[in-house]
Amino acid sequence: MDIRKISVGADYKSSAMHYIVDQEVLNGNYYIHLIKHVLENNSIKIWIENNKGEIFLWKEFNSNMPISIEYNINFE
Numbered sequence: 001m002d003i004r005k006i007s008v009g010a011d012y013k014s015s016a017m018h019y020i021v022d023q024e025v026l027n028g029n030y031y032i033h034l035i036k037h038v039l040e041n042n043s044i045k046i047w048i049e050n051n052k053g054e055i056f057l058w059k060e061f062n063s064n065m066p067i068s069i070e071y072n073i074n075f076e
Contacts, residue, residue: 003035005070006044008061012068019046025058032058037069044069 002021009016023032025048033049042063049055061067 002072003069004072006035007068008065010066
């Protein structure tokens with residue numbers, strides 16, 4: 001299943017950081033290309049893309065952090 005959004009932090013509403021696929025980051029120079037759950041080490045990786053189509057690993061969160069995951073759901 002595709003991950004649409006993750007929220008990192010103990011308090012979802014007030015202090016968690018939210019990362020959404022296609023969200024602009026780094027002063028609008030990049031956008032979030034992919035959020036992936038890596039089973040081997042139980043981490044979440046965020047990949048970003050620039051306007052040249054280059055993709056970079058931007059962030060990785062380990063399983064010790066409180067993370068909420070939202071998945072894409074297609075009702076077609």
